[in-house]
Amino acid sequence: MPADVHAQNACIDSLDGPCLAKMRSLYTNTSAFWFGTRYATDCPPGKVSPLCRNTTPSLKSLLSRIMGEGATDSSGLGFVPNVTYHITLPTDGSDRKYNGCGRIVQVPLTRPQDFVIDPLANSIYPPYDLREEPEVTWPAEENALYTVMMFDPNPFYMHALYVNVPGGRLQNGDTILPYSGPGNPLDRNNPYVWLVFKQKRSLDPSQVPNSRRPVHVQDLVSQLALSTRSYGISVILTSTDEYTAAFIRSVNFLNRCPVYYGQWFSSYIQKKSGLPSLPERLDLSVSVDVTFTAPSITYKSCGMLYDRSPVNVTVDYRNMDLLRSVETRISPQVKFVPLDIGDKFPSDKQYTLMMLDLTPELGKTNQNSIIHWMVVNIPGADITSGDEVYDWQMPMASSLNHLYLFAFFEQEEHISNASARTYIGSNCPSFIESRCSFRAGDFIRDNNLTLLGLRHLRVMPDTYQQYMSYAVAKISTMEEACWGRTETAEKCPTA
Incomplete structure (x- = not known):
């Protein structure tokens, strides 16, 4: 008034x-x-x-x-x-x-x-x-x-x-x-x-x-x-x-959640002393909704057999839970939700989606992320029609403090796969070959990408991550990965 x-x-x-x-x-x-x-x-x-x-x-x-x-x-x-x-x-x-x-x-x-x-x-x-x-x-x-x-x-x-x-x-x-x-x-x-x-x-x-x-x-x-x-x-x-x-988002009227999500995440990053790859102020306008689906699975980890039920979980404005590594083993479906929920993204525009582990550069001055997924040249935000630069690599979190982020950008021009791969550092460990020391900030700036949306993925270590770490990725030995597990510990003598 x-x-x-x-x-x-x-x-x-x-x-x-x-x-x-x-x-x-x-x-x-x-x-x-x-x-x-x-x-x-x-x-x-x-x-x-x-x-x-x-x-x-x-x-x-x-x-x-x-x-x-x-x-x-x-x-x-x-x-x-x-x-x-x-x-x-x-x-x-x-x-x-x-x-x-x-x-x-x-x-x-x-x-x-x-x-x-x-x-x-x-x-x-x-x-x-x-x-x-x-x-x-x-x-x-x-x-x-x-x-x-x-x-x-x-x-x-x-x-x-x-x-x-x-x-x-x-x-x-x-x-x-x-x-x-x-x-x-x-x-x-x-x-x-x-x-x-x-x-x-x-x-x-x-x-x-x-x-x-x-x-x-x-x-x-x-x-x-x-x-x-x-x-x-x-x-x-x-x-x-x-x-x-x-x-308002729950009744599919308007989606102002990106505004608040950006404010909260800006504050979170600044409390951690910043990220060199992302701007200090995160003005977001699009929600990145991520859905993981996977069939049931049986696997043996650290000497124990595990049966896991089928997976169907969506990480969006409602989901604040931790995901287990086993739930993220297959590349997700991603939906982009603008302010006007029923609106479509312009078919003549192209977009980029990245999933990054920004933990190595949190609070540092050097860009040093790990790229888990990258799709460029996404027409009209239809991710299935984009060019996949890096295929999906599941999070291998060894602790709860890993900063996994899905980041969605609008492009100004076409991006070649070869060019996108030049931002990787050298001497990557074998399990993240050609994915480490990724200069996300340089890639964003050089290609004039405009950040539209983010989604934080919270993943906790589980028995599947242990299995992957020693049996597939070879990050550690079985003894190192399973240390402290009773089923693999050496039995105490009885006499």
Whole structure:
């Protein structure tokens, strides 16, 4: 909201009088929110951006977005509901946390557990703090029934809908659409509104529309014959957060997870004193989803026979688990997911995918990665049609701290396999022949590659890695690889 619509004290003590007058002014203000008069400046014709998605740019005020185009009379706004949110804390006393975009996000409490929404204050709330249904109260008429809704006037999305609510408190009515907290997906402040309408009669819940989108409040008001002589509105301004990004990705709407993944990974790398092959700031726009599939396998390691079930595991924004080496033994299928999940990558563009072990150069100044996989000249991000420079070599992690990364780039021009192979160091051990001391940074810069996406692969050593290390790769002897294993240890004398 611009500063001229703020009246921070008007609603802080009382929701009547001055508060109501300021709310009516806000309700009709055509410059109060992003979809108002400044939209034409921020989003001129021809500008393509998620921030410019506005299906009805002619609706510039909250009033017009709620009561329809041409609505100018705000006198029906008769009261401001009291909206109180409660934050539930972990019972064990730990900080709040949730599953974000491929990581656990810690969220220390920064506001009171119970907080009342002041619709005119300069308060911006993250969706995570608004995920639980609030307490909503209003001045009610005796024996009256009410319809209560929470509504996003941007995509015309209904976040909650209740009918036949008696008295002045949100309880004991019929739930048509259960509460789903704000899900602002973009880096701009967006208003959400709580609306309370008096009913003229009891409503049959089975006859009430239960669609969330698109919903036009003025049509719903007409269909349910709700009173507009005196209805209530409260406004909540929200930002966006990683909680929203993970949820929005889960319903295949938008994919902003790369933004948060890049921020987290930038911080992680800097805490480790940096990587010479990657930029300090990782501005990502594409998710790299990696799926490993493999049939069942039986193998003998360190004197023991093992049977492993078939593998089908996807490493994406939901997966934060460690993979065992045996699960990564066959090259994966890779899917690239842009911001607009349904969009296709341009067929006239080419891309590069690399899987690197960057552990040797973490915190160092020299480029010194190990290349496990490289595919170049991928047309339209169809990896099966690219040119494979290095075939898949499974991770051979001897510890949990290996930094395996899938990195996805946009190319400017064609890359030859021979040229790509010139960035390898000499004197590689036999098990990583022509793959060690790879100068990934030089390769990226020389070929003008633009980093689009990353995926961190976390692999733990297992019995299959032990078997591979001594029986196939010849990294170690069986005695070295199996040291400490009871089935291979020399038996103590019994006499």
